[in-house]
Amino acid sequence: MRFSLMILGAPYSSQSVATALRFTQAAIDAGHSFHRVFFYHDGVNSGNALITPPQDENNIPQQWQSLADKHGIDLVVCIASALKRGVLDKKEAERYEQTNHNLNNGFTISGLGQLVDASIESDRLITFGP
Amino acid sequence: MTSKRILLICRKAPYGNALARETAEIALAAGAFDQELAIAFIGDGVWQLLDQQDSADIQQKNHQKLLSAFELYGISESYAESAALAERNIDHSRLSLAAKPVNQQQLADLFEQADILLTV
Secondary structure (H helix, E strand, O other): OEEEEEEOOOOOOOHHHHHHHHHHHHHHHOOOEEEEEEEOHHHHHHHEOOOOOOOOOOOHHHHHHHHHHHHOOEEEEEHHHHHHOOOOOHHHHHHOOOOOOOEOOOEEEEOOHHHHHHHHHOOEEEEEOO | OOOOEEEEEEOOOOOOOOHHHHHHHHHHHHHHOOOEEEEEEOHHHHHHHEOOOOOHHHOOOOHHHHHOOOHHHOOOEEEEEHHHHHHOOOOHHHEOOOOEEEOHHHHHHHHHHOOEEEEO
């Protein structure tokens, strides 16, 4: 089965993000595939490159990057949710005349159309969080 | 683009959290992409449907106003969980959106008929 996920929870606040990561790994181990992970609402914070977890905690952004990299999963951060929560890529930072940008490698910023597309292209769309 | 029947399930109250608003924005996006979309308001989500919302005092955008854009985006199919309305003592005449009341069995049928369930 082909899955997509919508993540609503913020990393390090909501257990849902860690659960989503474990679900993804378990489903891949069971032979399923993933089309896209769409980060929405507070979930967009997973795309923040400045996240600096203590050493005895999981590095959530890194876990997403490594899963996505290994299994060709598209990591998309919703633009409307991201901008107002201060997660910007270089292009958006320039557009809004901000001096810094902080979207992590492996994530892209795009619109809700990507969530609609994910629901069309996948057999199941599973929500995690908030 | 192939078309699928999407059922958007709204479980959140309209204020206190941005989720209800962000869910409505998903609905509008799906409408703009010409997808077959139905919306089910269940649990606390039925509060979103109340008429005469006034959010001025809490300095938030009016949620009812956002829902009123649904028709403009071709979203006409919406349902409200009867039990949730009854539990909250909300009479159907107080709803702003023409949401059809459905019982648990009808809700289960709606879940069954949809290709994709999108839950918030």
